Amino acid sequence: MGISHLGWNTSAPRSWLQQALKIAPGDTTARACLAQVEQRLGRLDAADGWLAGVPKDLGDFYEGMAQIDQLTYRRDEAGLAALAADAQRREDIKLTNVDYIGLIRLGFVQSSSGHAQAAAKTFQRLASAIASRPGGIEHVTAVAPVAPLVYAGLGDFAKAVAAAQHQIELDRDDTLDAAAAKTSLAKVHAMAGHREAAIALLPELLEIPGGITPALLSLDPLWDPIRDDPRFVALTKQPPAEYKAPPHG
8 A cells, every 4th residue: 555645644554554564574565655654754764764674676666666765855866876777778668657757756866966967868768758658658647747847857847837737637536646746747836946836836735645745845856946945944844734534425
């Protein structure tokens, strides 16, 4: 299971996942999801503890995403490059969902580390893979909502904004992917220098399931362009929201 749909009230998912580990101590998915809980609270050292028992071959979605997220928040370019080495060698047609996301994160960490040429090469490869993918990318779960970031990575912010807005409309009935697409739109606006537009989207994203947390605002390199804005700083300091699911009738 993933944790995004549970919102940011982490006591329940942590308890459930720890109970799962009592039943199946070798369950790497539970460990990966526990790492994700800690990441969303900004506790990267605690997440490292859970990830110590999680493989790094990206073969499983939650395990791969937890490893990718951790290295992104640590801004560990070398670690991300090593993790994405197989994806970099794979043919475009054989890229997995986790491969796409790992390469997108690698591109932005390369950029934030001052390696612009390496970042451009990563994003150009991704744009080519997206363009040649049979059936397109816009209905690929987890990947489609973040695909607009590829165009932002290439500096084509108009195309990135349009793609993110299109994806939000496509995913309007999918809570998690819609939240991810809205987060991508906010990041594109931030990278494009559209501070008002980016910051206007953040309060909703901090409240909805599948959105973001104050800790993730602090950790994610993609928010760097607006990190000095007092309104953004204030949002990073508020407590995480506790989403309560509506009762089932």
